[in-house]
Amino acid sequence: MNAQIETRRHPRIEATNDFVVKFANVNGSGSASANELFARAILRMGVPVSPRNIFPSNIQGLPTWYEVRVSERGWLGRRGGVDLMVAMNPQTWDADLKEIEPGGYLFYDSTRPLPASKFRDDIHVIGMPLTAICNRTYADARQRQLFKNIMYLGALSILLDIDAREIKRLFAEQYKGKEKLLDSNVQALELGREHAAQHLDPIGLHVQRADNVGDKIFVDGNVAAALGCVYGGATVCAWYPITPSSSLAEAFQKYCMKYRVDAETGRNRFAIVQAEDEIASIGMCVGAGWNGARAFTTTAGPGISLMNEFIGLAYFAEIPITIIDVQRGGPSTGMPTRTQQSDVLACAYASHGDTKHVLLLPEDPHECFEFSAQAFDLADRLQTPIFVLTDLDIGMNQRLTAPFAWNDTREYDRGKVMTAEELEAGRDFGRYKDVDGDGIPYRTYPGTHAERGAYFTRGTSRDPYARYSERGPDYIYNMERLLRKWETAKSLVPQPILRSTGGEAQDGVIFYGSTSPSMAEAIELLGKQSLVLDTLRVRAFPFPDSVGEFIRRHERVFVVEQNRDGQLRTLLINEFGIDPARLVAILHYDGTPITARSIAAAIAAQIRPTKAKEKMA
Amino acid sequence: MTYIAKPKLHHPTLACNAIGFTRRDYEGKISTLCAGCGHDSISASIIQACWELDIEPHRVAKLSGIGCSSKTPDYFLGQSHGFNTVHGRMPSVLTGANLANRDLLYLGVSGDGDSASIGIGQFVHAIRRGVNMVYIVENNGVYGLTKGQFSATADQGSKSKKGVVNTDSPLDLVGLAMQLGATFVARGFSGDKKQLVPLIKAAIAHKGAAFIDVISPCVAFNNHAGSTKSYEYVREHNEAVNRLDFIDVRAEITVDYAEGEIIDVTQHDGNIIRLRKLRADFNTHDRVAAMNYVHAHQAKGEVVTGLLYVDPDAHDLHEHFNTTEVPINRLGAKELSPGAEALAKINNSLR
Numbered sequence: 001m002n003a004q005i006e007t008r009r010h011p012r013i014e015a016t017n018d019f020v021v022k023f024a025n026v027n028g029s030g031s032a033s034a035n036e037l038f039a040r041a042i043l044r045m046g047v048p049v050s051p052r053n054i055f056p057s058n059i060q061g062l063p064t065w066y067e068v069r070v071s072e073r074g075w076l077g078r079r080g081g082v083d084l085m086v087a088m089n090p091q092t093w094d095a096d097l098k099e100i101e102p103g104g105y106l107f108y109d110s111t112r113p114l115p116a117s118k119f120r121d122d123i124h125v126i127g128m129p130l131t132a133i134c135n136r137t138y139a140d141a142r143q144r145q146l147f148k149n150i151m152y153l154g155a156l157s158i159l160l161d162i163d164a165r166e167i168k169r170l171f172a173e174q175y176k177g178k179e180k181l182l183d184s185n186v187q188a189l190e191l192g193r194e195h196a197a198q199h200l201d202p203i204g205l206h207v208q209r210a211d212n213v214g215d216k217i218f219v220d221g222n223v224a225a226a227l228g229c230v231y232g233g234a235t236v237c238a239w240y241p242i243t244p245s246s247s248l249a250e251a252f253q254k255y256c257m258k259y260r261v262d263a264e265t266g267r268n269r270f271a272i273v274q275a276e277d278e279i280a281s282i283g284m285c286v287g288a289g290w291n292g293a294r295a296f297t298t299t300a301g302p303g304i305s306l307m308n309e310f311i312g313l314a315y316f317a318e319i320p321i322t323i324i325d326v327q328r329g330g331p332s333t334g335m336p337t338r339t340q341q342s343d344v345l346a347c348a349y350a351s352h353g354d355t356k357h358v359l360l361l362p363e364d365p366h367e368c369f370e371f372s373a374q375a376f377d378l379a380d381r382l383q384t385p386i387f388v389l390t391d392l393d394i395g396m397n398q399r400l401t402a403p404f405a406w407n408d409t410r411e412y413d414r415g416k417v418m419t420a421e422e423l424e425a426g427r428d429f430g431r432y433k434d435v436d437g438d439g440i441p442y443r444t445y446p447g448t449h450a451e452r453g454a455y456f457t458r459g460t461s462r463d464p465y466a467r468y469s470e471r472g473p474d475y476i477y478n479m480e481r482l483l484r485k486w487e488t489a490k491s492l493v494p495q496p497i498l499r500s501t502g503g504e505a506q507d508g509v510i511f512y513g514s515t516s517p518s519m520a521e522a523i524e525l526l527g528k529q530s531l532v533l534d535t536l537r538v539r540a541f542p543f544p545d546s547v548g549e550f551i552r553r554h555e556r557v558f559v560v561e562q563n564r565d566g567q568l569r570t571l572l573i574n575e576f577g578i579d580p581a582r583l584v585a586i587l588h589y590d591g592t593p594i595t596a597r598s599i600a601a602a603i604a605a606q607i608r609p610t611k612a613k614e615k616m617a
Numbered sequence: 618m619t620y621i622a623k624p625k626l627h628h629p630t631l632a633c634n635a636i637g638f639t640r641r642d643y644e645g646k647i648s649t650l651c652a653g654c655g656h657d658s659i660s661a662s663i664i665q666a667c668w669e670l671d672i673e674p675h676r677v678a679k680l681s682g683i684g685c686s687s688k689t690p691d692y693f694l695g696q697s698h699g700f701n702t703v704h705g706r707m708p709s710v711l712t713g714a715n716l717a718n719r720d721l722l723y724l725g726v727s728g729d730g731d732s733a734s735i736g737i738g739q740f741v742h743a744i745r746r747g748v749n750m751v752y753i754v755e756n757n758g759v760y761g762l763t764k765g766q767f768s769a770t771a772d773q774g775s776k777s778k779k780g781v782v783n784t785d786s787p788l789d790l791v792g793l794a795m796q797l798g799a800t801f802v803a804r805g806f807s808g809d810k811k812q813l814v815p816l817i818k819a820a821i822a823h824k825g826a827a828f829i830d831v832i833s834p835c836v837a838f839n840n841h842a843g844s845t846k847s848y849e850y851v852r853e854h855n856e857a858v859n860r861l862d863f864i865d866v867r868a869e870i871t872v873d874y875a876e877g878e879i880i881d882v883t884q885h886d887g888n889i890i891r892l893r894k895l896r897a898d899f900n901t902h903d904r905v906a907a908m909n910y911v912h913a914h915q916a917k918g919e920v921v922t923g924l925l926y927v928d929p930d931a932h933d934l935h936e937h938f939n940t941t942e943v944p945i946n947r948l949g950a951k952e953l954s955p956g957a958e959a960l961a962k963i964n965n966s967l968r
Contacts, residue, residue: 217967227963233953235945236716238709259955267941269948271716276742280709283702283739287713290700291678291721292946295713309703403964406957412950445946446678446698446714447721454675456691458701468691 010103010122014204017047017072019083021156021205024096025149026089028060034149035066036398037170038156042070043218043400044166046210050076050517052397052593057243057337063092072210076364076400077518080597084205086152093118105203107152107159126200128155133195137188147188154192161206164193217365217403221394224365225324226251227404228372229296230259233412234322236295238273238284243336244392245298245326249274252298278303282310285321289314290457292417292445294376296322301330301343304350311385312351313459315482318432318441320379320386320415323347324372327391329591338591339392341513344567347387348541354479358489359387359541363516364394366401367539371494380415382489383440391562393514393593416442423452431455432478433464439484486542493540496547499523500534507607508554509535510547510583512568514593515560521596522603531607533558541571548576551583558603560586562594635671643668645695649688655807655833655848656686656755660693662810663724663753666817667694672722678714679724682707682736685762686728686755686833694724705736708743708752712934715748718944719935722821723750730760733769733788740790744797744826749933751820752828754790755807757835758846765838776843789915791925794828795908800931801827802907804922806851807834811860816924818863819890825931832920845918856919858899858910864889882929892924901927 013019021038025031032053039051050069056062069079084105087096100106102122108114110127119125130151134144157164168186175182226248229237239249249272256270275281281297288295299307304325314321327343329335347359358378360371368390375386416436418429423444429452432441441464444453455466461478463469511519516537523535536550551557551572559569566585573580586602588594631639643664648657667677674696681687683704690699702710711725725743732740732754743752758771765778769788776782794802801823805813813831820827832851834840840847845854878897882890892901900906907926914921941948 215964215968217964219967227960231954231960233948233950235948235953236713238713255955259959260953262941265941266939268939269941269945269952271935271938271940271945273712273716273746275709276738279706280712280739280742283706283709284713284716286702287680287700287710287715288717288946289713290710291714291717293713293717295717310706313703404960406954406960408954408957410950410954412953444698445718447676447718450673450675451696454696454698456699456701459703460701 012124012204013083013101013103013105015083016206016208017070017210019070019205020079020081021068021070021084021086022082022096022099023066023086024089024092025064025066026091027056027058027062027064029149030146031064031088031149032066034153035068037167038153038162039068039398040170040218041157041162041166042207043213044169045163045207046213047072047207048074048076048212048400050397050399052078052393054592055337063089070207072212074212074400075517075521075596077516077521078593078595079521080595084203086156088152097123105205107156109148124203126159126203128152128195128200133191137191147184150185150188151192151195154189155196155200157189158193158196159200159203159205161208163209164189213400215403216400218398218400219365220247220396220398221362221365221368221390222248222326222396223251224368224401224404225298225372225388225390225395227255228369229322229376230255231369231406232294232373232376234294234296234376235269236271236285236288236293237297238275238281238295239298240275240278240281240303242278242300242303244328244396245300245303245324247396248298248324248326278306279310282307282321282323286310286314286319289319289321289379290446294320294322294380294412296324296375298324298326300326300328300336301346302333304343304346308351311357312353312355314385315351315355315357316353316459317457318383318443320383322372322375322379322386322388324388324390326395327389329589335591337392339514339593340562340589340591341389341391341515342563342567342589343389344563345570347389348571356486356542357385357387358382358493359389360494361389361512361539361541362394363513363537364401365399366404368394369404374494377413378492381413381440381492382485383415383443384485389513391514416440418442418444418448418453420449423449429453430464431466432462432481434481434484437484438488439481439486440488441481490542490544493542493544495544496539496550497537498534498546498550501532505532505534506555507533508550508557509533509560509603510538510550510557510568510572511535511560512538515562518594518596518599519560522599525596525600526603529604531604533603538568543572543575547572551576551578556582556584558584558586558606560594560599562588564589634668636673638668638674640664640668642696643674643694645690645692648692650685651837653836654685655757655831655835656689657692658807658810659753659755659813659831659833660689662813662817664693665810665814666821669814670818670821672821676720677722677724679726680707680711680714681726682728682731684728684731684760685835686726687731689755690724690726705731705734706739707731708736708739708748711750712743712746712748715750715934716940717946719749719940720944723748725750725752727752727754728768729754729756729758729770729790730768733790737769737788741793741797744794744799744828747798747800747826747931747933747937749824749935750826751817752826753817754828754830755833756790756830756846757833757839758844759835759839761835761838772845775845776841778838778841790828791830792908792911795904795911795926799828799926800825800928802926803829803924804920805829805831806855806920806922807831808848808852809855809922812857812922815861815863819861819884819924819927822863822884822886822888823927823931824884824886825928825933851920854918854920856914856921858894858896858921858923858925859901860893860895861924862891862893864891882927884929890924890927895923901925
């Protein structure tokens with residue numbers, strides 16, 4: 001029951017509002033809610049945090065981690081390294097210990113004594129007999145387990161100076177109307193605090209009240225995207241459960257039940273089908289899109305594989321649908337609860353024959369909301385599938401993000417739909433005819449007009465008037481029109497965001513999606529080493545011309561992404577015909593979110609030799 | 618070729634229905650199927666049924682999968698929107714279309730390869746969900762477009778044109794549909810339009826998942842001796858359990874019912890299906906008994922036809938989902954966006 005093991009060979013880490021705490025837990029032990037309270041309490045103190053769940057494909061028993069980046073400056077990516085490890089899982093003890101930075105801290109349950117060989121001598125160890133205290137305090141086995149988590153939360157609040165009033169306020173919000181639960185949680189928290197105050201030595205990590213959260217909100221990307229679908233006017237959602245996208249469909253259902261029930265009739269302005277598989281999910285979206293409803297499905301990589309035939313039909317028959325792919329580790333079942341950006345190529349060129357699809361690449365929950373809502377306008381305008389490519393890191397982790405915004409004067413862009421009046425007036429209708437030169441034809445909804453505007457939709461080739469045709473010129477007309485439409489798409493999709501040093505940098509970086517927050521910090525880390533780079537965050541495919549210009553302006557461009565094969569790099573090479581040697585892949589694909597330190601180290605290693613040569617010259 | 622339209626010449630003496638359309642107004646392009654194909658008789662029956670029911674052609678959405686049968690929607694109801702989807706997946710597309718606009722009549726046309734082989738999963742789930750539709754399988758036991766391979770409805774022991782014997786046991790779509798909760802299940806024969814047209818009319822009037830399995834011989838690949846889906850075989854083994862008339866409430870009842878027991882089934886919309894029982898031991902309202910009857914007779918090699926099961930109080934997917942009366946494809950931002958004020962509240966709840 002020795003509270004401190006004397007290890008002073010390395011100076012302890014001293015940091016205020018800038019450190020990483022990692023909780024190593026056992027899945028299903030109730031740690032998730034205590035850990036979330038930890039993050040939220042710091043947030044309520046005005047200090048930005050970004051927590052990440054690193055969890056197994058399991059309901060109970062396997063290891064799970066919760067890594068919290070505390071950063072007053074607002075770095076929301078993973079930094080790399082751990083300053084304080086809360087090691088609550090004996091299964092992963094050795095690996096968890098290795099991750100602690102020299103001079104960092106280990107917090108553990110010291111009920112059972114461990115031999116000195118189980119520790120490191122360059123870290124500071126804080127032992128608290130959590131099991132012993134719980135067993136002494138509670139008779140019920142479940143309580144003993146659950147309150148252990150709250151008790152370590154209490155102890156950490158003392159060690160890190162987290163305002164206990166904020167935790168208690170969060171308890172009060174969580175257990176509103178359940179006073180018994182509220183009281184018992186507060187009691188467990190106080191027990192932890194008392195023990196820590198009496199028995200534990202202070203540490204060098206501290207939280208200090210700040211004012212850097214502003215009006216930001218704390219939400220995960222799946223909830224954000226679901227809200228985007230509600231605001232964007234989605235009425236049909238057909239989906240099949242798959243990690244990490246299921247919570248998106250469930251959030252859509254929750255918000256629809258709240259905001260989409262007709263107040264007068266009590267009837268629903270939405271239809272959600274949990275389909276029998278992903279093929280049926282997208283089939284229903286295709287049917288609904290064809291018939292004039294805004295439809296979406298949400299899935300992950302294996303679902304995209306199954307949907308391929310329908311994606312080709314929707315592309316060729318020109319049917320608006322929205323597909324939200326919350327990417328995870330592939331191939332096959334891969335790492336279903338880990339994150340990757342590895343469906344980029346599978347989505348960009350999905351289905352057989354010559355196809356290309358619009359991809360939207362949000363960086364955070366705010367953009368998940370924006371892009372999901374926008375996807376429906378783009379789908380209707382371009383009459384084609386629109387992919388929103390998020391990933392598990394954005395989708396399933398709560399992230400501090402700009403508040404959602406909506407302008408009530410915003411109307412939906414339903415694209416080129418010919419009305420009964422226009423048909424009645426004798427306007428020429430050729431379903432696959434390019435009348436405006438933008439490659440986008442007019443369509444009609446079924447049932448519009450008694451004698452005009454009906455056409456037969458098919459995946460086989462046809463002439464501009466939708467009549468079946470296997471004639472070469474008819475086929476070519478159609479395929480080239482689809483390319484014109486692709487050109488039109490370039491100006492409609494979200495444009496890339498450039499951060500330029502103003503001509504100073506020879507090298508550039510291209511990145512996208514969830515890499516964004518770590519990239520921002522990596523640029524700062526590189527800057528401290530006097531290594532400057534221009535950056536371009538790509539937000540959509542097809543790439544606007546400005547992406548090609550950025551590459552041409554720089555001698556060398558690093559393409560940072562979270563997959564093995566450099567999939568966006570391949571797309572860039574393919575679309576712009578660029579010499580592959582000019583695009584240097586910086587890759588991270590072990591299933592964990594990319595870290596700022598790893599990006600900075602990889603880029604620095606490539607740049608330095610050049611700089612050294614310059615100096616010699 | 619399928620893109621050759623029929624000339625729009627209406628003989629002045631052609632009879633018009635109550636909404637002023639002649640039978641020709643319900644036709645489509647010229648069929649490209651083989652002469653004598655059962656499927657063309659089914660198309661003709663669909664045309665007849667829609668004409669007799671005074672359906673506005675543009676209020677029908679016709680959907681199909683891939684195959685000979687799935688080509689047929691181009692050959693009827695030329696003023697309707699049609700959708701030739703992907704192989705075996707018509708049911709999901711129809712389901713989505715139906716969700717978008719509940720006001721149209723949905724007609725799904727498929728084949729035995731399309732529905733029983735590659736598409737059995739989607740067939741099963743669309744029926745389970747009670748999608749309001751008429752789902753017709755034009756069942757010939759073979760793949761026509763790929764020249765004569767067996768489908769999943771081919772009887773065990775039946776012989777292909779090339780002499781191959783089918784060793785797999787057959788899927789029975791009618792039995793399956795009843796088990797899955799279809800609220801209207803019938804079997805017809807493309808060679809018997811008198812039976813088929815009223816079946817289609819009754820299915821159209823039915824609010825819920827209506828399924829009709831139509832035995833439709835393939836003259837090119839499955840009409841030979843040894844086939845159990847040939848004209849000759851079906852004529853010889855046809856075991857009709859009832860004859861049926863569909864009575865529009867607006868029309869005067871003129872049919873003479875001299876023989877057999879008559880049962881009137883009133884549908885949701887007031888229309889009546891009048892059944893003349895041909896088998897005293899068959900009850901159209903008893904799902905379990907109907908399944909037993911069908912299975913017992915099929916075991917003897919008979920092809921049981923007629924209206925096999927109907928639930929006049931059926932419910933459809935929109936009722937299950939409690940969707941608005943206004944088709945959801947007509948809703949705009951005003952009805953669908955919760956608005957900036959609600960979003961501000963949501964933002965606040967996330968701080």
